[in-house]
Amino acid sequence: MSDTMSVPTPDPVLFLWKVQRRYVDAEQTLNVIREADMAVWAGQSVALIAPSGTGKSTLLHMAGLLERPDAGEIYIASKATTGLSDKERTAIRRSALGFVYQAHHLLPEFTALENVMIPQMIFGLDREEAKKRASELLVYLGLGERLTHRPAELSGGEQQRVALARAVANRPRILLADEPTGNLDPATSERVFETLLALVKVAGLAAVIATHNLDLAARMDRRVTIRDGKIVELS
DSSP states (O other): OTTEEEEOOSOSSSSEEEEEEEEEEESEEEEEEEEEEEOOTTTOOEEEEEEEEEETTHHHHHHSSSSSSSSSEEEEEEEOTSSSSSSHHHHHHHHHHHEEEESSSOTTTTTHHHHHHHHHHHOOOOOOHHHHHHHHHHHHHOOTTTTOOOOGSHHHHHHHHHHHHHTTTTSSEEEEEEEEETOOOHHHHHHHHHHHHHHHHHTTTTHHHHHOOHHHHSSSSSEEEEETTTTEOOO
C-alpha cells in the first residue's frame, strides 16, 4: 500500500487506494474516477451522495469487482484484487460481496423463499440449510408470512426487502447498494432503509449506499461525494 496513506487498525473491510477509471472513445478520454481513496470498516454505513454522471455507479462497480480500475488497487478484507483472475474475482463476489439495486431483480417464477435460497445453493449450501437460512432472514425482515409469495404478489417494499435478504444470504463482508429505495414511496422507503441500516449493524457489514435522499444519508455513519473524480468526505 501507499506510503502516503496509512491503513487504520483494524484494517478496513473495503479499501480503495488511488483508484482510477477512464473511458476512451474515438475523440476523447473521459477520466471518471481520479486517484480515489476510500476505506470502510465493519458495521459502518457510508452514504455516497453525488449528482448523476459523476461516477457513482462506476465506483460501486469497481468496489464490487464488476469493473477493473485502470490504476490503483481495491482491497477486500486486506486482499488486493485487481490482479486476480476473473474466476478469483467471481469467487470473492460470491463470498464477500452483496449487491442491492434500485430495481429488485428478483426471479419472477420463484417465491420469496426460493429467491433467497438460490444464491446460497449456487455457493454450495445444501437445500435444507439454504432454506433454513433464507427463512430466518425473511422472518427477521418482517416477511415471515410472505415466504411462498412470488414477486408479483409482493408490494414494492416487500420486494426490496427480499432483495436485501438475497444480498446478505451468503453472509458477505460488504454490502453495496445503488439507490436501493429510489423506486419506493417515502413511507415505504423509510421502512426499507431502517431495515437496511439495522441489518448492517447486526451483521457487521461494511456498507456503501448511493442515494439522492439527503434525509436518509444524514442517518448513516459517514457521507462522501465525488468531486473532480476524487472521493471527498462530507461533514
